[in-house]
Amino acid sequence: MLKLVQLYVYDLSNGLARQLSLQLTGKQIDGIWHTSVVVFGREIFYGQGISITHPGQSHHGNPLRMVDVGQTDIDEETFEEYLTEMRQHYTADKYHLLDFNCNSFTNDVVGFLTGGSIPDWIKDLPSDFLSTPFGAALRPTIDNMFRRPIPGAVSTPATIQPTPQSARAAINASPDPALASTLLQSVASQATLGPSSMAPPSQSTSTVAAPVHICTNPTSFHNTLKTHRAVVAFFTSATCGPCRMIEPLFDQLAHEKTEAAKLAGGIAFAKIDMGVGMGGMVGSEYGVRVTPTFIFFLDGIKKHEMKGANRAELTSQVNMLLFEAYPPHPHSKVTIPALEKVSTNPILFTQVPKLDIVTTKLCSFVDSASRPIPNSQTIKHTLSSEFAGYLRGQFSSNGKAVRSSATPQMLTKWTETTKTLVGHLPPSQLFPLVDMWRLAILDNVVSSWCATAAGNMTDPIQILIVKALSTLRSSEAPSTMRNYILTTLRLLSNTFSDLTLAHHVLSPSGKRSSVTSLVITTLLHEDASVRTAASSLAFNMAAAIQKVRIEQMRAMNGSVSGLDEDGEWEIELVSAVLEAIRNEVQNEDIVHRLTASLAFLLRLSPVYESQLAPLLEVLQAKETLQSKLEKGGCGEQGVQNNDIRSLIAQVAESLLVHMAWDNTRGGGIQHKTYRDCEQCTL
Incomplete structure (x- = not known):
């Protein structure tokens, strides 16, 4: 008898993403999606390992949406065996907010049960976020939050570490740094929170292998083939000694090459454990009988197969696949000596005008405006005292000048002043204001x-x-x-x-x-x-x-x-x-x-x-x-x-x-x- 399979969708930001995403990222993001699968009267999700609860009774509360994703003819006993195998794979220490998360798990489960996948608007969320300057700048912070413990350290799955200094500037860049940091921490906590009875995570020795796609069934693997130009598939098993020997190199190549090939439909490194889930079916589809086996795909077509743990050959075959997928540009062979002498550093306009004259001129324009400007006294004070004072501190040649740092509140105020003046003054009177922003930027x-x-x-x-x-x-x-x-x-x-x-x-x-x-x-x-x-x-x-x-x-x-x-x-x-x-x-x-x-x-x-x-x-x-x-x-x-x-x-x-x-x-x-x-x- 067919059973209905549903996807419960939650917003980990509790509506804040919809309200603030444009301000923080420059792109509208409607939610930070967490999903779970509901089937056989149970809700199954991944955070601190795989958790099971009554539908709607998880710590995430009521779902924002309930999406019908199909029906399954798989019986409950077979599904339970599948989940037992998945527990070896979806452990707490492997969780990563962007790369290996609850949606990775539900996509696998939906593929196993129905042969389908979760909606694209859920799967595409990490790439949508990372495509923004704010998201890209915060990537190191997020990675730092989800690091596997080093040998001998106390295991703390998905521990939220202090924000790295290198990424602090990214949070400070938002109009409300405290809000940006709080939102990120809140989402991370909500994402990994699970039942207190959850078994402790297994130990590991490295950061999570984010570029590696874990495929446990034919549907998830076929989806990887469809969405990437080049795919390196690593067929492995838990009892394979040579697999353990070459796995670190595979993970290293995945990190290096996916970082280099940040392209639309770039390269993916897929890991298929023949003993986990329906991994054996994926292997059978491509005639894999021994592990480790590596198969190289281009545009979904098998190009080469390699058996064994030959490190040099694996590296060579990955490079050859990339070469075929993205051949060298013809101009890489062309030398233009005169062009090589031209610096690619930007041409900047750094001359500092006499700020007193600039602000006096602007204030006189405010006073003589053809129609009254609202809050003109406040605007003149903002220009002559706050904005100009900041510029004096930043660009004065006087070594005794006090350098102040612009705050989001100050910048918001200057922007409101700019908006008001642009709406009331003609262009011929606005150029001193533009000149102040020229320096500030x-x-x-x-x-x-x-x-x-x-x-x-x-x-x-x-x-x-x-x-x-x-x-x-x-x-x-x-x-x-x-x-x-x-x-x-x-x-x-x-x-x-x-x-x-x-x-x-x-x-x-x-x-x-x-x-x-x-x-x-x-x-x-x-x-x-x-x-x-x-x-x-x-x-x-x-x-x-x-x-x-x-x-x-x-x-x-x-x-x-x-x-x-x-x-x-x-x-x-x-x-x-x-x-x-x-x-x-x-x-x-x-x-x-x-x-x-x-x-x-x-x-x-x-x-x-x-x-x-x-x-x-x-x-x-x-x-x-x-x-x-x-x-x-x-x-x-x-x-x-x-x-x-x-x-x-x-x-x-x-x-x-x-x-x-x-x-x-x-x-x-x-x-x-x-x-x-x-x-x-x-």
Whole structure:
């Protein structure tokens, strides 16, 4: 007789995630999901080991949702045998809030009972959280909370350790650090809390192997194959001595390679114990008869099988699988000496104005506003005393100046002041305020806070960007808006002084769209100073992307496949930079920055072959760059600076080349070749 299988869903944050996630992470997260399986009149869940209670009687209280996930024809006795085997696997010391948790367990159980899986909106929660700057910064803190005990230490499963100093800044970056820390601790406590009668956890000697996917049935393994480009499957058993010998290397490779291949559909390392659950069925499906056996999959297709505990071969086969899944980028073979001399450090605008003059001017604008500004006296005090006082302490050349630290309360107050002034003053009177934020953003406390701010209501940078875009679309004379646009571009360039904020600026879920719109519009501005600032911002954007790609290429042995790559966005930005180069006939520095920006955007781009190379040919990119070296291209005689001339020539010859497809070699296999590129070895 078929039995109904239900998933009970709880929110470990008790509604706080829905209320505060935008503020803390910049992304809407509706809950911190805990799940349990209800079948045969029992509720089964994983925390401090596997726990069983009457439905709705667990320490989590009443479920937020009850989801029907299917029916099972497995009898209760067989299910009890399955749970007995699972207890060896789902022990308290292995629990990890993000990587091996209650939802990992319920997904396994649902797969065993019904052949299905739990909903994606539950499974995807950890990756959704970690994709935010706040989540990524807090990852070390969360890992520190869930560490297995070292030999000889008292066992304390899922002990909440003091927050590491390296991650303290991440919590401080939130608008309410105390709340962020409390929420995290509360969720961790709720997640692992279990019945007091639970048996003590087994001892272990290392941190939990988070990148290793534990698969106990065909459904969970097939799901791993579907969601990852490359999969290394380790078939093992508890009585296998050679398995114990090579397991540490497998775990090490899992940590190293998954960290390097943080890609959409990257690599997964799956461990299948042939004696646990339905692991034997997974092994039988692929003809596994001995342990250890390693099977390597690419796009769900078996590519290679390895038997035995050969350490060198395992390492080699993992590297070969990654090479095949993510082959080296063609540009990894291209050398551009002039480009190598260009620093990828951001161009920053650090000049400190006379703050007394700045605040006096702002306060006079407040007093003379065309319509009364609410709380004007408080606003003037905030500007001249609090905001300016903080800047004096941070940037004064006087060694006796008192350096103060910006608090979330201060930053929130400054943001509210900014919002009010932007709504009441014209752009021509707002640029002193933008200049104050330009300086403030150079302080990592301020930049970290801005990285976690979300939405026009709480994000000062976004408020100023929106005002700049509306100003550019207005019918006002360019001369009246010039200072505001110029200082806004310089402010945005300074956001790249902080890696977390730079990531947020370039993230599709962050400010990328609005920042791109602003830089594309201003690259063609009639004022040379504005164009210089816009080209600096374009350079910082491209250089930040280039640094990420280089790090990834080194980790992946030459392969590059971006986490947040967007071909349409790259086409838009590359087209704008090329147009700006074509139109710039006055300023060599602007041409220099734009050429470097173009090179950084093109070099190692994952979409170079498929989308950018054809575009470059259509736009005659090579000819555009080379024209800057000729008379009238930039100045009467063309670019004169030798370093800039070398960069232009080498980028034109090495990156802006026509790509052809050669189907005549390799028995019909397509090979990529580059005409006019002697340095490319493909």
